[in-house]
Amino acid sequence: MTKFLDGYHRLLTWVLAFAVAILIVPVSIQIFSRFTALIPAYIWTEEMSRFFFIWMVMIGAMIGVRERLHFDVDLWNELSPRANAALRIVANLFVLGFTGVTIYWGIEFTKFGWNQTSELADLPMWLIFIAWPVAGVTWLLFLIEAFARDIDLYRRGENLGGNAPEKAL
Amino acid sequence: MTAAALSPGMAALVLFGTFFALLAVRVPVAFALGLAALPILVIEPRLSPMVLFNEMFKAYNSFILLAVPFFLLTANLMNVGGITDRLMRFSRALVGHFPGGLAQVNVVLSVFFAGISGSSTADAASQGKLFIQAQVKEGYDLSFSIAITAVSAVLAVIIPPSILMIVWGGVISTSIGAMYLAGVIPGLLIGLAQMATVHAYAKRRNYPVYPRAGLGEVVRSAFTSIPALTTPLIIVGGILLGFFTATESAAVAVLYAAALSIFYYRQLSMRQLYTAIVDTGRLASVALFCIGTASVFGWLLAYYQIPKALLANVTQWGLGPIGVGFLIAASFLVVGCFLDAIPAIIIVGTTLQPLAASVGLHPVSFAIIGIVSLAFGLVTPPYGMCLMISCAVAKVPLRYALKDTMIMLVPMLLVLCAMIIWPEIPLLLPRWISPELLK
Secondary structure, eight states: OHHHHHHHHHHHHHHHHHHHHHHHHHHHHHHHHHHOSSSOOOSSHHHHHHHHHHHHHHHHHHHHHHHTOSOOOOOOOSOOHHHHHHHHHHHHHHHHHHHHHHHHHHHHHHHHTTTOBOTTTOOBTHHHHTHHHHHHHHHHHHHHHHHHHHHHHHHHTOOOSSOGGGGGO | OTTOSSOHHHHHHHHHHHHHHHHHTTOOHHHHHHHHHHHHHHHSTTOOTHHHHHHHHHHHSOSGGGHHHHHHHHHHHHHHTTHHHHHHHHHHHHHTTSTTHHHHHHHHHHHHHHTTOOOHHHHHHHHIIIIIHHHHHTTOOHHHHHHHHHHHHTHHHHSSSOHHHHHHHHHHOOOHHHHHHHHHHHHHHHHHHHHHHHHHHHHHHTOOOOOOOOHHHHHHHHHHHHHHHTHHHHHHHHHHTTSSOHHHHHHHHHHHHHHIIIIISOOOOHHHHHHHHHHHHHHHHHHHHHHHHHHHHHHHHHHTTHHHHHHHHHHHTOOOHHHHHHHHHHHHHHHHHHSOHHHHIIIIIHHHHHHHHHTTOOHHHHHHHHHHHHHHGGGSSSSOHHHHHHHHHHTOOGGGGHHHHHHHHHHHHHHHHHHHHOTHHHHHHHHHHOGGGGO
């Protein structure tokens, strides 16, 4: 399970890097085509960058759950390792609720966009909308892993390795 | 709107009540915002959870927000590509001989960095690694070193270019070019206030100074920094002259930083490039994901016309522009303690805009007051990203550097007050360079 998730995680990271790197291309074309006659002023550049952008956000949000990158607010000062583990389980239960909603309604959302195409490049819209159900399923996998880990840490009364705010880096 | 099942008061109670309850059990802000919207979407017969995805999609499907990953990438490229090192050497030659030399360099480097990157979190992360340990080694107190790194990082969103100004321009339709120009003077004033604070600390605590750099070193270090220091002119100039849009300018910043690193300073390896890109993706997307759910939250507030209900009382107080200015600053400062700046602009900025307009506060002054207040929110707990990052770099809890941070905020708040009392301060530069933008 962990091995599979590690591989999946690496794949997502790679796709994320690709999405960030590719973002710069259509925007650059857009700028240069304005000043030179060498490149025609493609109309789809703006749309394409927006689509890559949406996928970038959603993939980052998926990885964020496993790497604990999503920012939270810490109102509690120093808690025992057990209380920390328990609190992580409670918080993740709520995230699980959101995951359920994202899977169920995300599929509805994708169905809704099944026959739509984009305004400029005529791309099928489900290619974008499907990012939500994919995110939902990915979160579900990562959350199951997190629950197993936190229950174990609670039993043993140990803290999660690493300093919590450091994830912001 | 007559068929709404919930009254605005009820809806506000559910939205904010759920949101804060979830934050209290450490649910990440992005998920807490989405979950808080959920009960209402289910209860209200005319809405459905589909709104959640539709509004998120609409938020991300915006060309403006592309600036967020681009500015982060610029900052990351500057750090790995040697631009930051060159600027550091120049800053040291300029102010190293002032009392508290290294801390002064910290502030001045933030000013330069702010002129190239528009992201404060990137500034805090890179300068945290660069300065905190070095300062402690030279005999500065750790809490002072953390605090000055964090507070100087906020300059990045005040001095152009700025992610917050681009988002503000997209959400509240204010000229981004005008905001960029308007941010320069307040940003420099805040930087000066910080240098004065460092001076006072250094005198009291006998912090070390560097020997004064010779003229030759100043000229040499300035010379190697010139290509990097022209970035703000290219970005702001390009926007004002209409060569590219604000978002495109962020892409230009990336290309320019990459070109400098690869061809001029020749320091960028493929491995570093990949790391810079992945780090950018991580930080940008979690911040942006939060903007999506915040948009849903904000959309519901607007659906129930909650802002209007809140402001109905305030308009009866009969405040003038200065009173309203202070109210705006106070609202953003309070909200900035709990929320990230971009969702705060979406939710609070749109709420306050009619109030600002009703007393004749100039939209650009309104924007600058809001953005400076939100920038200060980056170092106020419990949710102060820059302070969190600086403390994380030093591996101490946030409370550790709190006292020094609060002391350093006082002179910065005085600058904010001055801007509210004399709203002409931020307007000076745009009025001089391109008055047509202020129409």
